Amino acid sequence: MTRRRDTHVDALLPPKTVLDAMEMAVIVCDRYGNVIYTNPFTETLLGFGGPEYIGRSWLSLGVAEEDHEQAKDLARRVLRGAVWEGTFCNVRADGSTVYTRAYAVPLRHPSGSVEGLVIFGREALRSNQRDQDRYGLLERIGERLAGSLELQQTLRRVADTLVPQFADHCFIDLFSGDQLVRRVSRHAGDWTPPPGTWREIGDTVEYPPGHFCAKAMTRRDAVLVDNVVSDRMKAPTPASKRLGEEVGVTSIIAAPLLARGELLGVMSLALSGVTVRPDPHYDGFDRDLMGAIASRVALAIDNAMLFEEERETALAFQKQLLPGDRPPPLDGLEIAWRYEPARPLESHGQGIQTQVGGDWYDVIPLSAGRVGLVIGDVEGRGARAAAVMGQLRAALRAFAQDDKPPADILLKLDEWVRTMSTPVQYANGATPNGQETPLVSVTYFVYDAWSRHLSFANAGHQPPLLVLDGEVGELEASGRGAMLGVRQPGVGGDIRYEEETRELPPGSTLVLYTDGLIERRPKEDGDHHSREQARELLYQAVRKAARGDVESIANAAFEAVPGDIDDDVAIVVVRTSPTRLHVEERRFPAEPIMVSEARRLAAETFADWGMLDEQSELACLLVSEVVTNVVLHAANTPAPRREFVLEGALGLDGPGGFDDPWELPDLSRREPVTKEFTLRLRRGEKAVWVEVLDKDMRLPRIRSAGETDEGGRGLYLVDQLAARWGSRPTSDGKAVWFEISLKS
Template identity: 30%
Template structure:
């Protein structure tokens, strides 16, 4: 008997839906006519009871019951189903293998639109398996309804089929608002497209996704951003075909905020450490300002400018108050190139003047940060009266703005300005504090540079004023001399030289070096140089003169040391009496080109105390050179002193046109770059024409 045609759109579709929802439970789907005769026998029914379609089609469905049961009961159930009342129950069927089988059945009438009348659709499943599924379903239903975790079931088109109360609360929408709709339709203010993309990958691959973050706002809390952790698992039928997605969601906003706070703290600490190592590497105003700007980009801001008071950048002093406005010079800017924001800001080196009520002046006056968390046209309107730059940076995408003063030791020195363009939110309170820390670090370095330059200039003026302004050697002696201060990175020292005429046509050649730097060293140098001139004119023996100088150092409030070389030259005889106190040895160059370091006892530096100085007599032929110098000429970091002295003697062996040219040759060859220490050089030629 052939399987009868029937309305497959109705019964076949219902069978597929039922099979899908029941998942892995084998379900037999049978269709009968109104009188109970079987008109459709699906493969699942064949698998369940063992009968092929030709064996059952046209027979009454009650014939498949156990022979020992009352079949009139089956017929009455069928009559109830045909009458429009769906029936459920347990029956004992007879398997084709000749054994009983307990089945759970559900029968309901389905209108047959093609032929008219009624078709009864019967779903049957093995009772034990159905009971196990029902037990699992009860557990699932309990978990679904009571779980604090948001749970949703979606079909293969990612439309909601069911959500639990926890997810309703998270989304702020009832289940009815979810069912049949997609996430992008009901929650437009979260990253729904990204989540759906992840779910499609799960449907395609079967690989679950864990900890996919959903972020944004929902109707449950429309004024605040939240973060949720989601996981997606593919639901499958018994043959492994996808049925949909099971999604779980947990609100991790608090944990994420704690994580971000900890991460911000780590970034904060790292940036402060970087600032400590990179800001203030020199005592240079421009370099320090640029270092602050470079450190802050891009970790804190997308563009930074650093401006110091104009008076500070010119004479090293903050200048008068700010009652009439502020004049600032731009010394730092980052990034220097490639940023449209910095391209419209004033260039490095430009001086800008701001009136009393301008934000720049207010920051300097109030000594407090000035923050515009959300920059807009209304916020820039007051500043736009003084400059077109505020409106221009707004047009270029600056959305948050911060200014903080440069304060050190109670002195206001300038202002640092931070601009943010990336979509990372406005400057927070912690970031304002961080900017203040960076600015404070830079301000201390700027103030150190200010104080250093002030003392350096004072020491340089003092030192130069105490060096001999005009040297007049006696007949028979020609001299040339040079003084080279240390580079700007190092402080002024206490080097000096002098030539003092004595009785009988002799002369005292003097060179010394007060150990230390700055104003104190320069002042002691001046004191010693004056003492030497006075004592030399008394014609004291050289060793006695050095003892008097040591006594002068002992009178100082703070102990100081000095190296010293004293040479009394008689040009008529070429006799030189040399006394040395810890100073580099002099060099003699005879007319035949012989160069030698004179063997003179080194002695101890002045100020050590308890020393006995000795004098060495050396006679040089007419035309000889005597070269005196301080250690800045021959000492260099990373170089051996003996090698440097050998280089000095090698240079002195070369012919030179004049004594000034020889001075220049020695300095240019031995100190080709900035000197680490002051250099004093005195060269005397003994002509032999003295009285």
């Protein structure tokens, strides 16, 4: 049902002869948006019009559906007495498209009340190359910003697209707190502004009131200065105004950068004599186009800023979970490490992705100066991978304090990983109910710098590089175990890790790394390298840097493979000492008289090492306590097993089946009792370690001694006086150890 035409509105219309002669569409509507008049040019321009549209909504004149919301905004503003200007997309009756530049004003009654609205329209896209280039520019801006996630990259792409095609000068200023900071200053050709004139990148900018940029931010709308010469344009400084006059700035557009209702900054473009153009002036259509571009740029900047904020949060989170920037000082080892998060993807429609991952590494002090080394990788990216990594690092540190073999530590860690999610991840990638268990590759090493023994176990991680005498190869191993969190179907769910042992020669170097080091994303126009090719490049780089220090090797390894980092990269370079560390070791019978002998050996050794008398006496006292505990409780060495044979016992030749006499061993003879222990003394740069090893599997514990008890206080003294102490199982018994800090 159409609304009845108001006759008193007709009285407000100008003579029809004037409207009919105009080469501009004129559409008059009542307060409800219904058409009460269209001039003949309306049908020429839009393809719709005439008496049959009277009473219909003006949207029926071919306004594209995507512009209906804009049309509602037009009506709201004009009916409140404002003037509206903008561009519409109209679909003609024949299906062709025309862009119309519309101006809408209120239709007022002599009393002043708004009775309707009048819309004037002309074709916005004329058939010339300049206008076609303008719309092509908007399309290219959208395409180039679609996959941009880094702020600086986003700003660079905007400037590259606008200069020099649409502008000779491009400036982008963004708020940092309450201050505007210049982030882009791009100019056509090779021209650059002299120092001290226009603000440079990183400078703060203050626009005076009335400046076109200040107006754009205040009005939150694009501002056009179509003719700078005739316009009394204000400038931030006299020097900047003089430079504008010298280069011949002719026309300027400034547009606010608005995203999600927040003002991020301002973007301004200028034409000048730097380049020769047929028309060195902007017009109203350029202003509207600039407004549309600014909206897209602002959204891309906002997304990039959100990405950087999320990325920085994740990086800070991961940095707190990883070791510090520098490795701790360790006896017999030089260590350098490096961690680099992945660079943002230049994705297309993939959304914002935080490239922090689950790579981790660690150095764990163990008993008697030994060191645990670990490098690993949690599959996936983002905060979840970093959180899993943090839990793994803490769990491994806790498990490592048991001083069990690396294979046992990985098995225990695998069991712990599988408790992080109820479903089980199988080797073929299947997961019940679509849930996932974290998959983790990790290698755990234990190194004894005094014996140079390295023991390790691998859970699906790539083997480290071993550098010996300038030659590079892999640390040989019998194979990789399954990744943590994987349970292979058909094997009963059992996961086993093989332990390997090597003796590292003096001055040998290990290069531990995660797969992000060799799996790089090619740069634009760059060659793609297969995994084998990347590994060969890594070998060559490490070989060239092998004579340098560990930091040089780490840097060479990181730079070995060209391309952007597509996944986190962790590198740990470990070099063994070229000289032998101080160690003294002797085996004693486990007899009470040997306590004084062990103490004498310790005193002589400590004196040779130059320990202070106070430190030496304390260490000797604790040696006596630990050795006494071993002598009292050490178990016998198990006697060799002997077969108990009854020759002919099962014969059935004689009565009862026992014709041959029994040949029994002499059960009255006993093997000699062999009780012994080993005292091992180690000196480091800042500490001395004492180890007492015996054949007893039972680990000692501190017990509370009563007032009348003669013993039970030895380990209590060790606990109170030593810097650290503990015990660990060995392959044939246990080791009790303590640490004394050296004071200079």
